[in-house]
Amino acid sequence: ILNVEQSPQSLHVQEGDSTNFTCSFPSSNFYALHWYRWETAKSPEALFVMTLNGDEKKKGRISATLNTKEGYSYLYIKGSQPEDSATYLCAFIFNKFYFGSGTKLNVKP
Amino acid sequence: DAGVIQSPRHEVTEMGQEVTLRCKPISGHNSLFWYRQTMMRGLELLIYFNNNVPIDDSGMPEDRFSAKMPNASFSTLKIQPSEPRDSAVYFCASSRGHPNTGELFFGEGSRLTVL
Numbered sequence: 001i002l003n004v005e006q007s008p009q010s011l012h013v014q015e016g017d018s019t020n021f022t023c024s025f026p027s028s029n030f031y032a033l034h035w036y037r038w039e040t041a042k043s044p045e046a047l048f049v050m051t052l053n054g055d056e057k058k059k060g061r062i063s064a065t066l067n068t069k070e071g072y073s074y075l076y077i078k079g080s081q082p083e084d085s086a087t088y089l090c091a092f093i094f095n096k097f098y099f100g101s102g103t104k105l106n107v108k109p
Numbered sequence: 110d111a112g113v114i115q116s117p118r119h120e121v122t123e124m125g126q127e128v129t130l131r132c133k134p135i136s137g138h139n140s141l142f143w144y145r146q147t148m149m150r151g152l153e154l155l156i157y158f159n160n161n162v163p164i165d166d167s168g169m170p171e172d173r174f175s176a177k178m179p180n181a182s183f184s185t186l187k188i189q190p191s192e193p194r195d196s197a198v199y200f201c202a203s204s205r206g207h208p209n210t211g212e213l214f215f216g217e218g219s220r221l222t223v224l
Binding site: 031032034036042043044045046049051089091093094095096097099100101102 | 142151152154157165200209210211212213214215216217218
């Protein structure tokens with residue numbers, strides 16, 4: 001069983017704050033890393049698919065970086081908005097998907 | 110385009126009853142995954158299919174669980190007999206291409222309560 005860890009477990013920020021969270025994964029046998037956004041009472045939606053060491057991806061105010069040599073990925077949200085409130089999941093792909101337990105973000109207006 | 114369609118959205122049943130959950134993947138997607146979400150374990154992969162063939166069922170809890178994919182547009186997950194500890198949200202997801210590369214598109218989930 002591969003260990004994919006996300007930190008922090010939960011985060012409360014004010015509207016306008018920038019924030020970031022971490023996904024740690026085994027640095028050997030890397031294939032790909034995905035980030036998903038999961039709003040309450042909905043289903044997870046893909047944010048980023050990352051495959052190369054040093055990858056940086058951006059979608060609006062959200063961006064992610066990848067370091068496969070040291071086994072981590074960061075997700076950044078610039079100027080958080082209440083609609084960013086969700087659980088952010090990372091998935092490490094080796095021979096199958098291994099999901100972390102997520103970081104639950106709450107953005108207060 | 111229609112997304113992944115799951116049914117039923119909610120099911121309440123009594124212990125010992127058979128439960129069948131259904132999934133229609135996105136047209137053109139060749140991989141289909143069944144996940145279970147619980148408070149304790151988060152998202153767990155139960156089984157996945159590639160081109161209708163089960164590839165990895167190591168996550169299926171026990172013999173009470175079975176899954177089939179008779180064609181490219183339909184899959185079922187069956188629990189027989191059901192137990193209270195099976196209560197969870199069951200998600201179906203599909204993807205295109207190699208099962209371990211494409212992003213997953215999730216259905217809205219089937220919430221199962223076993224009394």
